[in-house]
Amino acid sequence: MAEISKEQVKHVANLARLAVTEEEVEKFSEQLGSIITFAEQLNELDTDNVEPTTHVLDLKNVMRKDESKQWLTQEEALKNAPDKKDGQFRVPSILE
Amino acid sequence: MSLFDHSISELQQKLHNKEITVSDLVDTSYKRISEVDDKVKAFLTLNEEAARAQAKALEESGQAGEALFGLPAGIKDNIVTKGLRTTCGSQFLSNFNDPLYDATVIQKLNAAKSITVGKLNMDEFAMGSSNENSSYFTTRNPWNTEHVPGGSSGGSGAAVASGQVLFALGSDTGGSIRQPAAFCGVVGLKPTYGRVSRFGLVAFASSLDQIGPVTRTVEDNARVLEIISGHDKMDSTSANIDVPKYTESLTGDVKGLKIAVPKEYLGEGVTEEVRNAVLEALKKYEALGAEWEEVSLPHSKYAVATYYLLSSSEASANLARFDGVRYGVRSPEAKNMIEMFKLSRSQGFGEEVKRRIMLGTFALSSGYYDAYYKKAQKVRTLIKQDFDNVFEKYDIILGPTTPTPAFKVGEKIADPLTMYANDILTIPVNLAGVPGISIPCGFSSEGLPIGLQLIGKHFDEGTVYRAAHAFEQATDHHKKKPTLGGAN
Numbered sequence: 001m002a003e004i005s006k007e008q009v010k011h012v013a014n015l016a017r018l019a020v021t022e023e024e025v026e027k028f029s030e031q032l033g034s035i036i037t038f039a040e041q042l043n044e045l046d047t048d049n050v051e052p053t054t055h056v057l058d059l060k061n062v063m064r065k066d067e068s069k070q071w072l073t074q075e076e077a078l079k080n081a082p083d084k085k086d087g088q089f090r091v092p093s094i095l096e
Numbered sequence: 097m098s099l100f101d102h103s104i105s106e107l108q109q110k111l112h113n114k115e116i117t118v119s120d121l122v123d124t125s126y127k128r129i130s131e132v133d134d135k136v137k138a139f140l141t142l143n144e145e146a147a148r149a150q151a152k153a154l155e156e157s158g159q160a161g162e163a164l165f166g167l168p169a170g171i172k173d174n175i176v177t178k179g180l181r182t183t184c185g186s187q188f189l190s191n192f193n194d195p196l197y198d199a200t201v202i203q204k205l206n207a208a209k210s211i212t213v214g215k216l217n218m219d220e221f222a223m224g225s226s227n228e229n230s231s232y233f234t235t236r237n238p239w240n241t242e243h244v245p246g247g248s249s250g251g252s253g254a255a256v257a258s259g260q261v262l263f264a265l266g267s268d269t270g271g272s273i274r275q276p277a278a279f280c281g282v283v284g285l286k287p288t289y290g291r292v293s294r295f296g297l298v299a300f301a302s303s304l305d306q307i308g309p310v311t312r313t314v315e316d317n318a319r320v321l322e323i324i325s326g327h328d329k330m331d332s333t334s335a336n337i338d339v340p341k342y343t344e345s346l347t348g349d350v351k352g353l354k355i356a357v358p359k360e361y362l363g364e365g366v367t368e369e370v371r372n373a374v375l376e377a378l379k380k381y382e383a384l385g386a387e388w389e390e391v392s393l394p395h396s397k398y399a400v401a402t403y404y405l406l407s408s409s410e411a412s413a414n415l416a417r418f419d420g421v422r423y424g425v426r427s428p429e430a431k432n433m434i435e436m437f438k439l440s441r442s443q444g445f446g447e448e449v450k451r452r453i454m455l456g457t458f459a460l461s462s463g464y465y466d467a468y469y470k471k472a473q474k475v476r477t478l479i480k481q482d483f484d485n486v487f488e489k490y491d492i493i494l495g496p497t498t499p500t501p502a503f504k505v506g507e508k509i510a511d512p513l514t515m516y517a518n519d520i521l522t523i524p525v526n527l528a529g530v531p532g533i534s535i536p537c538g539f540s541s542e543g544l545p546i547g548l549q550l551i552g553k554h555f556d557e558g559t560v561y562r563a564a565h566a567f568e569q570a571t572d573h574h575k576k577k578p579t580l581g582g583a584n
Contacts, residue, residue: 004458016412016457017419018450019438028454031512035455038513039401039468042475052473053480055303055333056529057290057554062332076196080423089421094433 002036004029099124100259104167104316107262111159111166118151118166118211121262125168125213128260132580137235138245138255140173141181142214150211163323164210170261172252173215174222175199175307176296184298185218185230185248188424188444199296200331201265201307201324208323213261216251220446221415222272222300224248225518228509229448236505237279238578239544243502246276252310253280258580263320264310269301270403271497271522273308274534278497278547281536281576283317283564284310286522288555289529290335292321293328299414301407302333304526313574314535314565318342321557337555345558346565351385353563354490360396361495361521370496373538373546377567378494384566388494393482398475399524400516404452405459405472406527412456418444451512476527483528487553492563496521497534497547521549531557535564536573545573 009028013020020028074087083090099107099121110116126144133139151166159165171177174184178198183189198206205212219229227235227250235250237243238258245254249266253276256264266273268286277284285308292307299305309320322343327336357378362371378388420426420440427439445453459468486493498521508515525532530551537548548567552560568574 008458009454012454012458012461015461016453017416017434017437017441018445018453019435019442024450028451031451032455032458034513035404036458036468039405039472042398042401042405042471045395045398045475045478047471047474047478050474050477052470053476054473056480056527057333057335059290059333059335064329072196077422079194079196080192082191082420082424082426091421092430092432092436 002033002040004032004036098128098259100262100312103313104164104262104319107167108165118154119148121166121168122147122151122211122213125261128258132258133260135236135241135580136238136254136258136260137233138170138216138251138258138260139214140183140185140217140232140251143180143212147211147213154209162207162209163319164205164208167210167262168213169205169210170213170216170252170255170264171202172249172264172266173218174267174298175201175265176298177202177212177215180212180215182215183232184222185220185232186444186446186449187231188418191425192423197296200293200328202296204324216249216255216264218251219248220449221298221411222248222267222269223411223448223452225271225275225515226250226503226508228505229446231446234505237502237544238580239281239502240542243504243544244279246279246502248272249284249310250276253277253282253284256280256282256310256312257578259577263316265307265324266310267297267305267307268526269304269407270526271519273310274497274522274532274547274549275519277310277534279502279545281545281573282310282312283314283533283535283574284308285317285321285533285557285560286525286531287321287325287557288531290333291325291531291555291557293326293331293334295328295330301410302414303410304407314561314568315343315346317533318346318561335555340558342558342561345562347562348566348569350381350563350566353381353386353492355381355386355388356391356486356490356493357388358393358396358493358495359390360393365499365517365520366496367500369540370498370500370546374494374496374548377537377548380567380570384570391486391490393486393524395475395478395482396524399479399527400520402472402475402479403519403523403527404455404516405468406476408452408456409459409469410456412453412460415449415453448512479524480528483524483530491552491559493551495549497549498522501540501542501544501546525551530554531560533560533564535568537567537571538573539576
């Protein structure tokens with residue numbers, strides 16, 4: 001049984017930018033542990049000489065010309081913003 | 097009898113002959129919605145005023161050969177619609193009332209002159225197999241409203257099955273079109289990865305997601321896919337491969353078709369009734385002149401674990417965009433920037449979404465990447481090779497879509513792993529990137545639909561449709577409708 005400690009849960013939550021309550025830490029620790037245990041069945045397979053698949057189609061990088069074009073106006077871009085000021089997105093202070 | 101009992105081509109003929117008007121079709125939708133959607137709960141947002149205005153405009157303009165002229169459609173709520181609220185079933189986007197553009201599939205539907213009736217409920221950000229993860233309400237199965245409609249495109253399956261729209265669009269990352277189609281007794285296709293542009297589909301797992309049609313018949317399904325397919329310069333993963341006239345492959349002829357039946361797809365967990373329905377279907381195919389043999393997809397048992405590692409990892413990256421800055425709901429309590437991210441996301445996301453972001457972030461984190469994420473990518477290669485091997489000798493892979501018919505609301509929601517196991521027969525198809533369809537093939541003793549899954553080679557939707565159509569035309573399963581009352 002894979003153990004995902006409460007400390008690990010808190011670390012991962014911070015990486016994922018999620019605020020978690022003590023109760024959630026407890027629950028995620030248990031649930032992620034059992035999901036990871038389930039996932040460890042993949043270790044039954046020898047994959048040393050297997051290439052990873054990132055993409056099922058044989059696609060190459062797709063390039064386009066770097067040309068500017070009209071997409072959204074400033075007004076449109078701000079239309080759904082929770083907070084805005086003077087034509088820009090407004091956010092709480094970044095520095096303490 | 098509803099107008100939606102007619103096929104797209106029959107309705108086009110009726111419009112052409114002036115037996116019906118576009119407004120009649122739109123009326124059919126909204127009347128049915130008012131009759132049954134308080135029970136089914138398929139719609140999150142209705143587009144009634146605009147849809148009726150569009151109907152009038154189309155009537156005045158007249159039909160000019162557009163393929164879906166005047167036909168009412170429902171759209172899964174993770175497909176962006178300009179000016180029409182798009183929530184992805186999430187509270188985070190509850191205020192996303194004014195999206196700035198139409199997804200490519202919506203632009204294509206608009207060009208074909210279909211009418212968007214409204215936006216359909218789904219598991220939050222398409223993560224779920226029952227619709228219970230919608231943060232608004234749970235859509236119900238029209239065949240028995242105590243049961244789930246499947247997920248994540250549960251609203252799409254239920255709306256088509258209950259006659260509220262003629263067709264719907266869904267999205268399928270691990271079975272999210274096919275599983276609800278099976279549970280609701282309709283036709284749902286997940287196209288080949290790359291067949292349909294995902295521009296404007298809110299991303300869940302980018303190496304797996306595809307948009308596809310949900311319809312009552314195979315022919316209608318093929319007709320909608322013809323419209324929405326094709327290369328799009330706005331989606332660099334869309335394939336630059338010609339779109340065939342899929343309707344032309346509906347010949348009814350499956351003589352000599354080589355069908356592979358993976359023994360893993362009829363094994364443990366598959367109920368007796370589902371197994372029997374699939375075996376009956378094979379007899380039908382034999383009678384129609386097709387041949388079948390048992391084969392093995394030996395890595396099938398690893399598909400669920402592989403899928404949850406990969407899809408959650410991709411989701412954890414894709415959902416990083418929900419930061420509360422540019423759109424969506426921002427927590428009012430945040431005192432600084434980091435707190436704004438954390439509180440907005442924690443308050444806006446539901447439990448399953450958080451769980452998958454946590455799993456994905458863990459699998460991608462330093463020290464675990466090789467053991468989990470990369471390992472899963474390697475097993476994905478083995479799963480894909482299983483399909484390649486079988487498709488060297490066979491045209492179609494056949495099995496059930498789901499191990500059981502629709503389960504009850506509340507039955508599986510408590511344990512994530514129990515819920516995940518439900519997708520065991522659909523997930524491998526996404527991992528391999530091949531097309532798969534679910535069509536009705538019978539009913540359980542409780543009267544719930546059973547889905548037959550047909551899987552084809554890359555970009556061979558034509559053969560998938562041909563096989564599905566031949567079976568459909570030789571059976572009556574698709575003619576049964578749920579009894580919700582009213583003029584269904």
